[in-house]
Amino acid sequence: MSRRTPRALVGGAPQETFTFRFDDREIPAAAGQTVAAALWGAGVLAWRTTRGTGEPRGVFCGIGQCFDCLVTVDGAPNRRACLVPARPGGLVTSQEGTGHDDLAV
Amino acid sequence: MPNRHSPDVVIIGAGVVGAACAYYAARSGLTVAVVDRGPVAGGTTGAGEGNLLVSDKEAGPELDLALLSTRLWRELSAALPPETEYEPKGGVVVASDEPALKALRSFAEDQRAAGVTAAEIPADRLAELEPHLAPGLAGGFHYPQDAQVQPAQAAARLLAASGAALHLGEEVTAVLRGPSGAVRGVRTARRELLAPAVVNAAGTWGGEVARLAGAHLPVLPRRGFVLVTEPLPRVVRHKVYAADYIADVASGSAALQSSAVVEGTPGGPVLIGATRERVGFDRSLSTEALRRLAAQAAALFPVLAGVQVLRAYHGFRPYLPDHLPAIGADPRVPGLLHACGHEGAGIGLAPATGVLVAAALTGAEPPLDPAPFRPERDYGPADPVPPQEQQS
Numbered sequence: 001m002s003r004r005t006p007r008a009l010v011g012g013a014p015q016e017t018f019t020f021r022f023d024d025r026e027i028p029a030a031a032g033q034t035v036a037a038a039l040w041g042a043g044v045l046a047w048r049t050t051r052g053t054g055e056p057r058g059v060f061c062g063i064g065q066c067f068d069c070l071v072t073v074d075g076a077p078n079r080r081a082c083l084v085p086a087r088p089g090g091l092v093t094s095q096e097g098t099g100h101d102d103l104a105v
Numbered sequence: 106m107p108n109r110h111s112p113d114v115v116i117i118g119a120g121v122v123g124a125a126c127a128y129y130a131a132r133s134g135l136t137v138a139v140v141d142r143g144p145v146a147g148g149t150t151g152a153g154e155g156n157l158l159v160s161d162k163e164a165g166p167e168l169d170l171a172l173l174s175t176r177l178w179r180e181l182s183a184a185l186p187p188e189t190e191y192e193p194k195g196g197v198v199v200a201s202d203e204p205a206l207k208a209l210r211s212f213a214e215d216q217r218a219a220g221v222t223a224a225e226i227p228a229d230r231l232a233e234l235e236p237h238l239a240p241g242l243a244g245g246f247h248y249p250q251d252a253q254v255q256p257a258q259a260a261a262r263l264l265a266a267s268g269a270a271l272h273l274g275e276e277v278t279a280v281l282r283g284p285s286g287a288v289r290g291v292r293t294a295r296r297e298l299l300a301p302a303v304v305n306a307a308g309t310w311g312g313e314v315a316r317l318a319g320a321h322l323p324v325l326p327r328r329g330f331v332l333v334t335e336p337l338p339r340v341v342r343h344k345v346y347a348a349d350y351i352a353d354v355a356s357g358s359a360a361l362q363s364s365a366v367v368e369g370t371p372g373g374p375v376l377i378g379a380t381r382e383r384v385g386f387d388r389s390l391s392t393e394a395l396r397r398l399a400a401q402a403a404a405l406f407p408v409l410a411g412v413q414v415l416r417a418y419h420g421f422r423p424y425l426p427d428h429l430p431a432i433g434a435d436p437r438v439p440g441l442l443h444a445c446g447h448e449g450a451g452i453g454l455a456p457a458t459g460v461l462v463a464a465a466l467t468g469a470e471p472p473l474d475p476a477p478f479r480p481e482r483d484y485g486p487a488d489p490v491p492p493q494e495q496q497s
Contacts, residue, residue, distance in 0.1 A: 051336060051373060078335050078413065097338070098335070098336045098337050098338055098373060100335075100337050100338060100340075100412070101338055103237070103337060103338060103340045103408055104338035104339055104340065105235075105236045105237060105339060105340060105342065
């Protein structure tokens, strides 16, 4: 296998693989991977809708600066998927708008 | 020499007060130039929350100015584009105990006599106005005249509507005066702007501009922090604050004072203001100020304890020792006018200030008595000066 992935370049191998729940499906992930990386690996590119017009959003900057990749992790909304590590058995939920609609008065 | 491009008036300051002066001067038929060393709303305007409050002002000249401004903002909201985010949302002032409620009642009584609408809300009906308010409050008052704008947008849209020539990023280095001492314009690094009238709308830096013109105005900075939460649906409907805020506004103390004023915004974030402290132009972050604001906001609205704060910003209110702005012609320097020193109320008081300045420029009858705002008045004894201000 000569794919020049970063991991292949350093001869690395995943220490541990597991799955977490994303809405109604199981997503495979490796230890150290972020939620965003695992979702991308599974072909999921959008997991949030904007609060104004409901446009789909996923990763934009990928380095924690732009806050575009917000998602609900284990019930807490507005986590940055590009920074939060995937966790075995974790629950990631796609987010609508602010993620706080339950507080509206 | 003035040429055909010379304006009738040069306004120093592209904050909301300068913008309102430009707007009403232009509507009076004058040609206007606005000059600022920074961008539009680059000073205190851009560091504000956009409060248009009558509720926090005791009966007197500042309240009269605020009531006139309330009417003018309503007119402006129809004339300016929707980005101004004018929201006539009303204010709710709450009292935590019976003595505070009694004080609030007598405060509101005097305000009513001056033309303010204020309705007492018993404790068991507060939740109808604000469902997320903490239980156990003694009661409160509803002030339907309180409103809100997005301050930087308000300044920018007023300036655009004024048609004034804008010179941004140009610091005024001299106020030009003729042989008789009368003002004849200003100089920047790039140009001379000749005009028979110059308006000092430099906000917290109005004392420096006054000095350039050979006048004295004791404007001092009073620092304030604002917390910005993550975007939320509407969780707070009004401007909501505790009665202690009124005492903080009226105080001249140098020490850190805080009483949370909480409001939602059309953009989603909830804004939590407003600390007050006299520390000169010190821009360093005060974690103590932020901690107190957050705790007080969560005490008013427990739901906010579970919400993330994204950032904080701060600015410097232009503070005059008697807590009134300086508005109108300065008899010590013919051609010089002032429109500064509005402390934390500049967004709200801007339109009435603009109308008074336009009246002073054209000789028109002012809509209210401008005497309490005379720039050359006796400001009384200055408050004790904190060490940071003595150094500069």
